[in-house]
Amino acid sequence: MEQALIWTEWTMEFNSSVFSPARANYYRCLQTLLLLSQEDTRQPLQYLNAFIKMYGAEAVEAASAALSGEAAFYGLPAVDHDLQAFPAHQSLLKAYDKLQRAKAAYWSK
Template sequence: MYGADAVEAASAALSGEAPFYGLQAVDSDLQAFPAHQSLLKAYEKLQRAKAAFWAK
């Protein structure tokens, strides 16, 4: 049904050996995405502010 190349590429993508076509490899912490990391830091800051406000 699928060619050997397609099956091999899909297997490598599923196992984490190679990313999908045109996508960069990432780790579980998404360190390769600085914008995402910035959003996570802003979210953490917001959660700290909420906790401090509601702890009063």
């Protein structure tokens, strides 16, 4: 968790000028949850209502999911092995396939 906190703070510092307000709020929430997770005497559930008031339910849910490993990257779709979540990538693959078929047809003459 210590490395996660270091990288969260690094991300906040170097990307703050390009983050949307929602993304900045998410990273502030994530930083708070990471700091709290390092303390043995406190339980994050004790502060759930306060966090929801401070950051909003969506940010708290997303940050909690990141901590538990359910959702690794905020705002990015889940990716399968075929990369179906990326339409631009699928278009490039179709264009590449079309090019390969055209090359095969041309060279077979």
